[in-house]
Amino acid sequence: MSTGTNRRGVGVYASPRVYPLLLLGFASGLPLALTGGTLQAWATVAGVSLQEIGFLTLVGTAYTLKFLWAPLVDRYAFPLLGRRRGWILISQLLLAVLIACMGMLDPGNQLMWLALLAVLVAFWSATQDIAFDAYSTDVLRDEERAAGAALKVMGYRLAMIVSGGLALVMAGSWLGWQNTYMLMGGLMALCALATWLAPEPEHVARAPRTLALAVVEPLREFFSRPGAWALLLLIVLYKLGDAFAGALSTTFLLRGVGFSAEEVGMVNKVFGLAATILGALAGGAFMARIGLYRSLMLFGLLQAVSNFGYWVLAVTPQNLLSMGAVVALENICGGLGTAAFVALLMALCKQQFSATQFALLSALSAVGRTYLAGPLTPPLVQSIGWPGFFVLTVFIALPGLALLWWMRSTVKSLDAGS
Incomplete structure (x- = not known):
């Protein structure tokens, strides 16, 4: 390289x-x-x-x-x-x-x-x-x-x-x-x-010979890899803690802490957007230096720890500066994690089938957010309260990181830059 x-x-x-x-x-x-x-x-x-x-x-x-x-x-x-x-x-x-x-x-x-x-x-x-x-x-x-x-x-x-x-x-x-x-x-x-x-790819793969092969071969190729099912589970779990923390974050800031809609909207739109962009750009720069596996692990840990910021808001008096700091930190860490996660999806796609494989993998990545975080967050908040819930989101992130560590050899093999 x-x-x-x-x-x-x-x-x-x-x-x-x-x-x-x-x-x-x-x-x-x-x-x-x-x-x-x-x-x-x-x-x-x-x-x-x-x-x-x-x-x-x-x-x-x-x-x-x-x-x-x-x-x-x-x-x-x-x-x-x-x-x-x-x-x-x-x-x-x-x-x-x-x-x-x-x-x-x-x-x-x-x-x-x-x-x-x-x-x-x-x-x-x-x-x-x-x-x-x-x-x-x-x-x-x-x-x-x-x-x-x-x-x-x-x-x-x-x-x-x-x-x-x-x-x-x-x-x-x-x-x-x-x-x-x-x-x-x-x-x-x-x-x-x-x-x-925009430039053409340096290496252009041959398209599948038939439409039937274009449907079947991406799945056959992916599942022929060692640890394919574990990779799919990693895609579901990696950002799951982040998904749970964000599922009702706006409701928490409005009802749980008592900020006005104008305050929440301004902070989320200004600080949140700027922080997400900053995190994504920093993630891209850092990953070019430290490689895919270490980026996923480091950024995943930061994603998990940043959820403690919402716990701080839940147990301390209402303060606009505190909200701005927490939203900025959470979005920076989320942006870091997103950059590395999308890079992982890219690395998992074979060029010949990259359209189908990326579409399937990105759809799978939404499973946790759509079918787990969305339905389960309200009853969890009702049963353990906002402070306990945000502590729990940190632990929800840990299985994905443990699976990432267990699969470190597989992930490192995807990354010629590591």
């Missing part, structure tokens, strides 16, 4: 394979709020009934089912820009048109057509995510994975601000809803330039 300064520490972000992921991550995150919270806000202002607004929440189903058509992205390629960038470019151009078309409708009178367009936006946005995750997995060298993951996270979060909070401000005060959506379509079209200029 090269030991050049451009591959180590902060300098890794200067790699021509790494920095384009910031804009591609921005493109990946831009459509989500436009079919979610921003669309719901537009419908609310337009006087749409609560029942119909509730129906709009189904628009985002494509994001949870994207693994179903990921094999198509592995099997087929457009004749332009290579196997991955071709899919990304086509998705972005279609998204630009579809988002702009949403701006030509009125939810008060044309809700069904608007919802259908939103479903198409969600579908092509999920398709862009499939291709983008596969591209970033294929294009990055081993020592660049965490830095690439950090820029993906940063770009995605910035896009959520633009299409979420900033879009609401622009729609309400400056441009109106329809012009705002047209502007967002224009931003997506500009993102296509980043796709056009």
